[in-house]
Amino acid sequence: MDGKGKVIYINGPVVKAEHMVDFKVREMVMVGEKKLIGEVISLEEEIGTIQVYEDTTGLRIAEEVYSTGKPLSLRLGPGIIGNIFDGIERPLSKIYAGGGQFIPEGIGLISLDEEKLWNTEITVKKGDLLKSGDVFAHIQETSMIIHKAMVPPGIKGKVIRVVDNGYYTIRDTILILLDEEGNNYELKLAQEWPVRQPRPVRQRMPLEKLLITGQRVIDTFFPLAKGGTAAIPGGFGTGKTITQHQLAKWSDADLIVYIGCGERGNEMTEVLEDFPKLKDPNTGNPLLDRTVLIANTSNMPVAAREASIYTGITIAEYFRDMGYNVALMADSTSRWAEALREISGRLEEMPAEEGYPAYLASRLAAFYERAGYCKNLNGTEGSISIIGAVSPAGGDFSEPVTKYTKRIVGTFLALDRELAHARHFPSINWLLSYSNYISILSDWFSDKVASDLMEIRSKMMGILQEENKLMDIVKLVGEDVLPDDQRIILEIARIIKVGYLQQNAFHPQDLYTILPNQYSMLKVIDKLYDRAYACIKEGIPLSQVKEEKLFSDISLMKYQISEEKPELFQELIERINGYYDSLENRYKEGSTDED
Amino acid sequence: MKIKYLKLDKAEGPLIIMDEVPDAIYGEIVDIEVSGNEHRTGQVIQIDKNKVIIQVFQGSSGISLDEVAVSFSGKPMQIPLSHEILGRVFNGMGKPIDGAGEIYAHQDYNINGRPMNPVARLYPRNYIQTGISTIDGLMTLIRGQKLPIFSGDGLPHNQLAAQIVRQARISEEEAGNFAIVFAALGIKHDEADFFAKAFEEAGVMDWVTMFLNLADDPVMERIITPRCALTAAEYLAFECGREVLVIMTDMTSYCEALREISSAREEVPSRKGYPGYLYSDLASLYERAGMLKNTKGSITQIAILTMPNDDITHPIPDLTGYITEGQIVLDRSLYQLGIYPPINILPSLSRLMKDGIGKEFTREDHPDLANQVFSSYSKVQEIRALAQIIGEDELSEIDRKYMEFGRQLEEKFAKQDFEEYRDLNQTLDTMWKLMEILPEEELTRIDPVLLKKYLRK
Ligand SMILES: Nc1ncnc2c1ncn2[C@@H]1O[C@H](COP(=O)(O)OP(=O)(O)O)[C@@H](O)[C@H]1O
Numbered sequence A: 001m002d003g004k005g006k007v008i009y010i011n012g013p014v015v016k017a018e019h020m021v022d023f024k025v026r027e028m029v030m031v032g033e034k035k036l037i038g039e040v041i042s043l044e045e046e047i048g049t050i051q052v053y054e055d056t057t058g059l060r061i062a063e064e065v066y067s068t069g070k071p072l073s074l075r076l077g078p079g080i081i082g083n084i085f086d087g088i089e090r091p092l093s094k095i096y097a098g099g100g101q102f103i104p105e106g107i108g109l110i111s112l113d114e115e116k117l118w119n120t121e122i123t124v125k126k127g128d129l130l131k132s133g134d135v136f137a138h139i140q141e142t143s144m145i146i147h148k149a150m151v152p153p154g155i156k157g158k159v160i161r162v163v164d165n166g167y168y169t170i171r172d173t174i175l176i177l178l179d180e181e182g183n184n185y186e187l188k189l190a191q192e193w194p195v196r197q198p199r200p201v202r203q204r205m206p207l208e209k210l211l212i213t214g215q216r217v218i219d220t221f222f223p224l225a226k227g228g229t230a231a232i233p234g235g236f237g238t239g240k241t242i243t244q245h246q247l248a249k250w251s252d253a254d255l256i257v258y259i260g261c262g263e264r265g266n267e268m269t270e271v272l273e274d275f276p277k278l279k280d281p282n283t284g285n286p287l288l289d290r291t292v293l294i295a296n297t298s299n300m301p302v303a304a305r306e307a308s309i310y311t312g313i314t315i316a317e318y319f320r321d322m323g324y325n326v327a328l329m330a331d332s333t334s335r336w337a338e339a340l341r342e343i344s345g346r347l348e349e350m351p352a353e354e355g356y357p358a359y360l361a362s363r364l365a366a367f368y369e370r371a372g373y374c375k376n377l378n379g380t381e382g383s384i385s386i387i388g389a390v391s392p393a394g395g396d397f398s399e400p401v402t403k404y405t406k407r408i409v410g411t412f413l414a415l416d417r418e419l420a421h422a423r424h425f426p427s428i429n430w431l432l433s434y435s436n437y438i439s440i441l442s443d444w445f446s447d448k449v450a451s452d453l454m455e456i457r458s459k460m461m462g463i464l465q466e467e468n469k470l471m472d473i474v475k476l477v478g479e480d481v482l483p484d485d486q487r488i489i490l491e492i493a494r495i496i497k498v499g500y501l502q503q504n505a506f507h508p509q510d511l512y513t514i515l516p517n518q519y520s521m522l523k524v525i526d527k528l529y530d531r532a533y534a535c536i537k538e539g540i541p542l543s544q545v546k547e548e549k550l551f552s553d554i555s556l557m558k559y560q561i562s563e564e565k566p567e568l569f570q571e572l573i574e575r576i577n578g579y580y581d582s583l584e585n586r587y588k589e590g591s592t593d594e595d
Numbered sequence B: 001m002k003i004k005y006l007k008l009d010k011a012e013g014p015l016i017i018m019d020e021v022p023d024a025i026y027g028e029i030v031d032i033e034v035s036g037n038e039h040r041t042g043q044v045i046q047i048d049k050n051k052v053i054i055q056v057f058q059g060s061s062g063i064s065l066d067e068v069a070v071s072f073s074g075k076p077m078q079i080p081l082s083h084e085i086l087g088r089v090f091n092g093m094g095k096p097i098d099g100a101g102e103i104y105a106h107q108d109y110n111i112n113g114r115p116m117n118p119v120a121r122l123y124p125r126n127y128i129q130t131g132i133s134t135i136d137g138l139m140t141l142i143r144g145q146k147l148p149i150f151s152g153d154g155l156p157h158n159q160l161a162a163q164i165v166r167q168a169r170i171s172e173e174e175a176g177n178f179a180i181v182f183a184a185l186g187i188k189h190d191e192a193d194f195f196a197k198a199f200e201e202a203g204v205m206d207w208v209t210m211f212l213n214l215a216d217d218p219v220m221e222r223i224i225t226p227r228c229a230l231t232a233a234e235y236l237a238f239e240c241g242r243e244v245l246v247i248m249t250d251m252t253s254y255c256e257a258l259r260e261i262s263s264a265r266e267e268v269p270s271r272k273g274y275p276g277y278l279y280s281d282l283a284s285l286y287e288r289a290g291m292l293k294n295t296k297g298s299i300t301q302i303a304i305l306t307m308p309n310d311d312i313t314h315p316i317p318d319l320t321g322y323i324t325e326g327q328i329v330l331d332r333s334l335y336q337l338g339i340y341p342p343i344n345i346l347p348s349l350s351r352l353m354k355d356g357i358g359k360e361f362t363r364e365d366h367p368d369l370a371n372q373v374f375s376s377y378s379k380v381q382e383i384r385a386l387a388q389i390i391g392e393d394e395l396s397e398i399d400r401k402y403m404e405f406g407r408q409l410e411e412k413f414a415k416q417d418f419e420e421y422r423d424l425n426q427t428l429d430t431m432w433k434l435m436e437i438l439p440e441e442e443l444t445r446i447d448p449v450l451l452k453k454y455l456r457k
C-alpha cells in the first residue's frame, strides 16, 4: 500500500492504523479523507498509534493515513508577529477570513502567508562564507521587530547566488549556498523546524538581568530574570491570567509569545482587541507589534493542546536566535499536563499520581529547560523567559503539576484565594512565594536602581513576616491588646500591603510602575517606618505617631505616579521628617515641662 | 436504508459492544430497535477493528443480545431547528413532547457544535441589569457571559435564576428580541414546573425553548440534553439574531452521568472518580456562550450546579470555575439567617465585569466602590472571627464599625425580596451609604477624587 496506513482503531484523539511499516515515530501524518493532521506517537510491528490534532468525529474505519515524511514542524519566517495561531501554527485570522467563525476540521496544513511580499534588505554578498545561524536578510516585520532571516541550523557554505534588495515572499529563494561537499542549499525567508527539538545555541550564559515587569510585588519582591523561569499557581479566580496579561503587556522583553493553552476563548479575544490599542511604554508602538498568540482554547481539540506548548517555545527560540529577549507565557501548563494525561489514558499507559503519566515530571522539566540566556550560533545574545500558570485542582498546591513545577522554576508566585477574595491583587502570597534570582540579580539592582534596594526589600519582608506572627495573636485577642511597638508593625505592614503590594491592573496610574518609582515608594515607606518606630521607642503613643492623613496619603501615593516624579516622593519624605521632627520636639518639650 | 445488525456481543450498563461491523464511523448515531417495537439511540464511542462500542442513551437494560436490530445512521447526532422552536418543549434528546407536532426545518444541526474561533469572538462588554443588588453591584452580569450559580441542595438557586429571567433588562430597544433556552438536567418535576410557571409569570413563555431531562428520565440522555439546548441557542442567537439566555440545571447531574459512562468504560479516573477529560467536556458546553463579530445575537449562560456537600473544591464546581467567567456562590449559613438571595459575596466573581462597568458603561464610581465593598467585607469576616473569641464588646471601636457595616450590608443590601427590582443607581447609592459607616481612612480602594464626589452626598 506504499506509504499509506489504514485506520483500524478510533478513540477520541487516539487513532491506530495498520500497514505503517514505512512511517517513523514522531512523523506528521494526515488521517482520513478530511486529511486531519496527526502525529505518530508509537509504532509496533506494522501498527502505528497516532495522536490527531483535530476532532475525529466522522472518521471511518479503513480510511487512509498519509505520510508527510517529516516530523511535526513549524514554518518560521516573517508573518508570525501580531498573528494568532492554533496549537499547530494554523493562522486563525486566515481561517476566520475564509468564513470560519467556528473552526472546522480538515483545514489542512496552512501556516504563514505565502503570498505576502516582504521588503527585504539583503545583508550578505556573493562569496561570503555563512554558517548556521548567520543572518542574511533583514525585514522590518512590524514597528517593533526586525525579522532576521538566518541560515538554518546544520547548514553552512559559500554564497554563490543572492538576490538584490527588494520584495520577496517566503517561498522565493533568496540565496544559494554551496558547501564543501558540493551540496547546494536554497535559502528562503522562512525555514522549518521540528517543534519537539530544541533549536541549538552556541552556549548557555549565566542569568544576570532583571526581566522588568512594572509589577511592584514581582520586580522588587519576587523578581524574574531574563532567561529565567517562573510559575504562577493559583485556584480559579486568583489572578493567573491577569498577571500573565500584565507581564505580556508591560514586561521589557522584545517579544512576547502568549500561549492560551486550554483556557477561555474570550481571554484570547481580549488580547486581540486590547493589544493593538495599548502602547509599549518604551517605544510607544502598539503592543501587538511584539506579540505572538497561540490559542488552543479549552474547547479546541485536546491533542493540539499538548502540541501548543511546543509550538510556542519553538517560535520563541527562533526569535531568540535573532538576538531578542523573548518572554513566553503559558496559560495554563496544567491544561497541557491534562492533555498528556488524557492521551496517556487513551493509550492505556500505566498511570502514576492522579492518573498523570509517569513521564509528567520529565516533560515539564524538558519544557522549562528550553528557557535560558544564550549565546546564539550567530554570536548574538538572546533569551527566553518562561512564565507558566498552574491551575491546581481544588487550589491544592500539593497536586502533581504544581509540585513538579515548583522543583524546576526559579520564581514561584503563589496566588492566594483569601487575598483574591479580599480583592488584594495581585494575590501573590508574600510568605509562600520566592525568587531564587535575588542574589544573582543583586548587582544588577545596585547598578541600575539603587545599592540599597535589596536591603530595603529584606527589611520590608521582615516587617511582613513579623506582622504574620503578630496576626496569630491578634486573631485571638484583638489588636488593642498589643504594645505600641508591635502595633506600629501592623500599621506599617498595612501600608506595604495596601500601598505597595496591591496593584490594580485596571487603574490607569497603577497598572505599571517604573523601577525608580518602585524604589522611591519603598524609600518613603521605609522612612515612615524608621521615624515612626523611633518615636514609639521614645514612648510617644501610637495615636500620636499614626498621623491619619500622612499614613493614608502614603498608602495612596501609587495613584499619582504614572511617570517619574521625584518631587512627589521628596515631598512625602519632607512631610514625614517635618511631622516627626516636630512630634519629637513637642514630646521632648512636654516631658521637660513635666520634669 | 442501511443494513441492520441483529446481534450484539455484549450489553452492560450504558454500553453495548458489537462485533463484525466493518465500516463504523466514529461518533455516529445508531438506532437500536429493541424487541421489535422500542427504539433507543446510541452513539459510537470507540472502534477497534470490527468491534464497536456504543453508548446507549437509554441504557442497555432490557436489551437482549439477539433480539435487537441496530442500524447505523452514518451521521452525528442532529436536530432540526427553525423559528418554531420558540415556545416549545422537547425531551432531553431534542424530540418534541408538548404534543404540538414535529419541527419542520430546512436544516438539521449537529449538536456537538464547533469551537468558536477566538478571532471571530466579540469581547462582551455590555452589562445586563438584573435588578438584584448583589449581582449588579458586585458581580455584574455581562451579555454574552457564562456566569454559573454554585449552589447546594435545598438552596434557592431556582428562585434566583427565575428572578434574573424576570427582571433582566437588556435595554429598551432590544426588548422583544430575546429568547430563553432552558435545559433541565436530572432535576425533579416540581423544579421544572417551577421554571415553567416562572416563565409564564414573566410573560416570556412564547420566547422560551425547553429541553427536559428530568430525574426519572434516562440518565445517559443527560449527556445529549445540554448539547441540544446549546445548538438551539446558537441557532437563535447567530442565525436569528436574538439575545439568548441559556439556563442549564443541574450540571452536577450531567457530570454524574459522564462519570457513569467513564466508569463503564473502565477509564482511569482522576479526582473523585470523574474522568480526566471532565474539564474538556465541560468546556465544550460552557465555551458555547459568547458573541461574534459582525453578527447579531449573543448567548449568555447561567448554569446551575449543586456542590456536593457544599464543597467548592469538589471537581464539578472547581473545573466549572476554571472555565466559566466567574461564579455566583450561594451560602447555606446566609440562607439560614433568612437572607435571600444568599449570595456569598467574597468567593463570587464576575470576570467580565472589569470591562463592562465604570464610566462608559455603568457609573464612574462603580469599579472602586465594588472593590472597596469586597475588601471591607473580607475584613468583617476576620473581625467576626475575633468577636467569636473575645466577644463583641471587647472589640475596638473601629472593629465595631466593621461589625455594623457587615450587618447592614447583609440586611440592607444583600437581602432583597424575590419580587423586588432595584435600579443600578439605587444599588450603587446603597453601597455609598454603607461606606459611611466606616471611617474615611479605611476606604483605601476608592480614588480620593471619587470619595470627595460621592461619599456622604
Ligand atoms: N492585578 C489585578 N488587579 C485588579 N483585579 C485583578 C487583578 N488580578 C486579578 N484581578 C481580578 O480577579 C479576576 C480573576 O482573575 P484571573 O486572572 O482571570 O484569574 P485566574 O486566571 O486565576 O482564574 C479578574 O477578573 C479581576 O477581576
Ligand SMILES: [Mg+2]
Binding pocket: A240, A241, A242, A263, A331
Ligand atoms: Mg485564568
